[in-house]
Amino acid sequence: MQTYVWSSIFNIFQPINLMFIILGVGSGIIVGALPGLTATMAIALLVPFTFAMAPTHGLVLLGGIYVGAIYGGCFSAILINTPGTPSAIATTFDGYPMAKKGEAYRAIVAATISSVIGGLIGVFFLIFLSPPLSRASLKFGPPEFFWLTAFGLTIIATLASKSILKGLIGGAFGLLVSTIGISPIGGSVRFTFGTVSLQGGIGLIPALIGFFCIPEVLGMIERKGKHYNVISYRTQKNIIKNVLLKLLKKPILVLRSAIIGTIVGIIPGAGGNIAGLVSYNEAVRASKHPQKFGRGIIDGVIASETSNNAEVSGSLIPLLTLGIPGAPPAAVLLGALLLQGMRPGADLFTVHASVTYTFIFSLILSNILILPMGIYSGKLVSKLITNIPVAFLAPLVVFLTIIGSFSIHNNIFDVYVMLFFGLIGYVGKKAGFGPGPIVLGIILGKICEQGLVQSILMGKAAGSIFKIFFTRPISLILIFLTITSAGWPLIRKYLGGTKKR
């Protein structure tokens, strides 16, 4: 490996590679910031062009896009309460409230710096711990997926800050929505009411845009005053220094979030959205002031953004070592690698080692490049959005949501889904149902069902369903985490009897 390190670093700084990296990160950020356009789509769009390029050029470009797009999702999450990519869902929880308080730029700076740190920690794991981590990723079978989703559902307790009951109802509604369409394992058609378009189920991204964005836009219009601006921009001095100091004071928060991101990344089938949510949940649980979350605390943004960028490299770990993609964008990268004649696994680190290490080291540079690009464009965009009057901003956002939901699969049905859930989200919000638990249910529902049914089938074949669910080591860890997470309010009461909420 060492022989390749220097040559790879040398390669990255060749003008042409440097150009592709900058191009990749820049366009990735734009794609990520636009709701509906995802990293997966951007990478897929560019794959055919990379055939004509040398493998190194193509891969550093695609890697830059991946890193840039996952980061770029924070812009729309913070500024218009709409995750630009599903990975940024948890960023909305505190990012948007911060923006409302006039701290849009501070939130973006926090997201930027923590994305960079998270991304770099992720690359560190990719470089030094790939073999053991990828072996661990294979240990994740159907029972582990089931328990992972059970653990994930306990996050509802964190997300439903006002009423646990409403949070649970929202979560159950989300789970119900996830059952629409052809069932993942059995193949039976459910709840489509004869509509062919519903066979494919409810897409996460249209539902996401609908639930987060539409209620917010309708809210803007409702509250229209003479001089109303949705978010405000307060000029503050030394924001960057201030945020950096804040991050330095919270090394555990940053490190924990990055590790969660990497671990979720290596699990095939669990992506950045789950990474961000789990990391947010843990940040709330570990915090001394859990009640401050959801009202615009910088820690929430740090937790989400650190972990979703660490997830990028995490998802590449099983991809490069085993040929198993850890997330949807990584699946597209696998296709690109194969078409370049590079077979993941042993070949990649021997025959093609020079290309592979250049790709891996280019991720370091891509992550670092986020810093100047993010901080510069963050200032520009947050000032711009703050100065657009609602009369222009509201239609503009609606326009973006429609284009965004259409462009996911070029399917007009997704636009209807988005608008439908937008209205439900609006009514729900008035009644005190936040979008978080519902979206969590939609994300976890399908994975949960799949894990449950496959585990039962496995259990029947092995002669004991109980054994499949309750005796596997990773499952036991997840069960323990589920119980502590669900019982956390009680545990917290016992531990800190003096501190009251």
Add this chain to the structure above:
Amino acid sequence: MKSYKSIIRIASFSFAACLIALLGAPILFAEGEREEVEKYPTRNIEYIIPFNPGGQSDITAQYQKMDLQADLGVNILIKHMPGAGGAVAWANLVKAKPDGYTICGNNIPHIIIQPLVRDNAGYETDQLIPVYMFQTTPIGLAVLKDGRFKNLDQFIDYARSNPGEITIGGSGTHSGHHLALLQLQKLAGVGFTYIPSTGAAPSVANFLGGHTEALFANSNDLVLHRDKIIVLAMGTDDRFLPHLPDTPTFKELGIDMTAGISRGVCVPPGTPDDVIKRLEKAFEAVCESDTFVNKMEELGFLVRKLKSREFKAFIDGKREEIIDTLKELGEL
């Protein structure tokens, strides 16, 4: 402050410009339609992939894209419309304008099985007009190298004395893998437990992690993971060359079955014949090139070329075969 105002002005102006462009677009398109009958194609062609990016259909289409563009002289826009095992895309295709500007990947046996087992799949097999078939992916049965089985005989014998104990993974219910499993059970007279996944990729991950004991997988996945697995048998007529010269076929081992997934392109019903001819010619040119054939073989696909007419006959033949199999197995 002045500079922000100008930024706003620019932003509102661009917004207005976008709107005008959007409103103007239909007029431009209408212009194009008048000409298109004479010299198809005159504008971009949408190539719909009914599965997720990164999958096998996608990889192939991505590889064809540049050559297709060169041959047809217009851009090919690859669009992914996954869902319901491909049914969402096919249901949309049959409603698309039959002008040759929307084409779609079609996968056998998916397009045959779905309308048979679902009341309303949204399309009928006949409605997808076949243009050209370019690829077959044979299906093989694999176990892990460090597992307890080394050949198919051992595997079947064990299953015979322990019905249902061996778990076999595959891409999904009513998929090509599922069909292969049903055939194997029937022909060998044994029972397995089938563990379907939501696509080939997750079933491979499950298998490599040892969560299912065996796997029905497409040849390209078998080639990709060849270091870690033993392929017990391939669903081909002859040995699968060049990748697996030592792996027997099911037929050699006395189990008279073949299994595979074939891929091609189709267009909506009502597409004019000369448009189909033009597309057929373009695909033929692309798929005959040495670079395409070599790349597909390297990845573990078999290039199998059928023109529109033969492709249709192939689908009709397969359909009869599958109906018979499913009836025998009591699945219909």
